Amino acid sequence: MSVLTIETLSATLSGRRVVDGVSLTLEKGGFTGLIGPNGAGKSTFLRACLGLVPAGGTLRLDGVDLATLRPAERARHIAYLPQEREIAWAMSVEAVVALGRLPHHARFAAASAQDRAAVDAAIARMDLAAFRHRAVTSLSGGERARVLIARALAQETPVLLADEPLAGLDPQHQIALMRLFRELAAEGRIVIASMHDLTLAARWCDRLLLLRDGRAFAEGPPQTVLTAATLSQVYGVETFIGEAAGGLIVQPLDLTRGKGERD
Numbered sequence: 253m254s255v256l257t258i259e260t261l262s263a264t265l266s267g268r269r270v271v272d273g274v275s276l277t278l279e280k281g282g283f284t285g286l287i288g289p290n291g292a293g294k295s296t297f298l299r300a301c302l303g304l305v306p307a308g309g310t311l312r313l314d315g316v317d318l319a320t321l322r323p324a325e326r327a328r329h330i331a332y333l334p335q336e337r338e339i340a341w342a343m344s345v346e347a348v349v350a351l352g353r354l355p356h357h358a359r360f361a362a363a364s365a366q367d368r369a370a371v372d373a374a375i376a377r378m379d380l381a382a383f384r385h386r387a388v389t390s391l392s393g394g395e396r397a398r399v400l401i402a403r404a405l406a407q408e409t410p411v412l413l414a415d416e417p418l419a420g421l422d423p424q425h426q427i428a429l430m431r432l433f434r435e436l437a438a439e440g441r442i443v444i445a446s447m448h449d450l451t452l453a454a455r456w457c458d459r460l461l462l463l464r465d466g467r468a469f470a471e472g473p474p475q476t477v478l479t480a481a482t483l484s485q486v487y488g489v490e491t492f493i494g495e496a497a498g499g500l501i502v503q504p505l506d507l508t509r510g511k512g513e514r515d
């Protein structure tokens with residue numbers, strides 16, 4: 253069984269401790285939502301996991317310290333969907349998705365049948381068949397976001413870290429993506445995704461890590477993390493928490509808004 257163990261992960265940027273001693277153990281089959289206010293350290297936490305920012309602490313996958321692996325080897329273990337969706341070159345969707353296969357073969361080697369199958373599967377899973385030969389620069393923001401998710405899927409790694417993968421997606425594609433992440437977890441992967449939509453986090457993730465000021469403020473199943481008291485303390489807003497259609501609804505409310513304002 254794959255186990256990702258994150259121990260006292262910390263990151264200091266420009267002299268400020270942005271991630272502060274976060275520890276977490278994740279088993280395969282889990283889909284963990286990373287939540288917290290703007291600036292809480294979610295992106296930095298993910299980047300520290302990947303070794304993209306100088307970080308203290310350790311990250312072990314099945315006991316192997318990921319910091320000891322060469323970059324290509326690490327990229328066969330962890331795929332990353334960055335928050336930035338910019339793609340400057342007018343490459344085809346297929347070519348961008350195929351970049352996810354780079355860690356799997358020698359430099360300049362031709363794509364193998366396995367590479368082509370992984371690219372086809374990722375394109376199909378992200379509902380991109382109609383865009384396959386289009387230049388990514390000609391796609392809408394949400395379509396481009398799906399291409400980058402497909403690139404991460406083509407990497408076929410046991411761990412997927414996604415930074416705000418829901419940003420820019422319409423409701424149908426948001427739900428489809430949450431379902432996909434759940435499926436990826438059910439297939440035996442470890443999936444961590446940061447997000448701001450607390451209802452989607454509650455309904456689809458099996459665990460949540462709530463960061464505040466770089467520290468783990470709460471961690472556990474959504475119904476234990478997403479309480480009105482905790483959300484008020486961390487986000488400074490009142491929140492309606494209810495149940496509908498077989499899951500939680502978590503909706504921040506502006507209770508200070510007077511009737512006069514609404515009219």
Ligand SMILES: Nc1ncnc2c1ncn2[C@@H]1O[C@H](COP(=O)(O)OP(=O)(O)OP(=O)(O)O)[C@@H](O)[C@H]1O
Pocket residue numbers: 265266268270288289290291292293294295296297
């Ligand atoms: N290179 C940097 N130098 C200094 N401070 C940084 C740097 N990168 C990020 N920070 C700061 O670290 C803190 C955490 O940033 P981070 O992007 O991890 O937050 P986040 O939780 O992902 O926020 P958001 O929800 O807005 O995306 C912020 O206060 C940010 O200004």
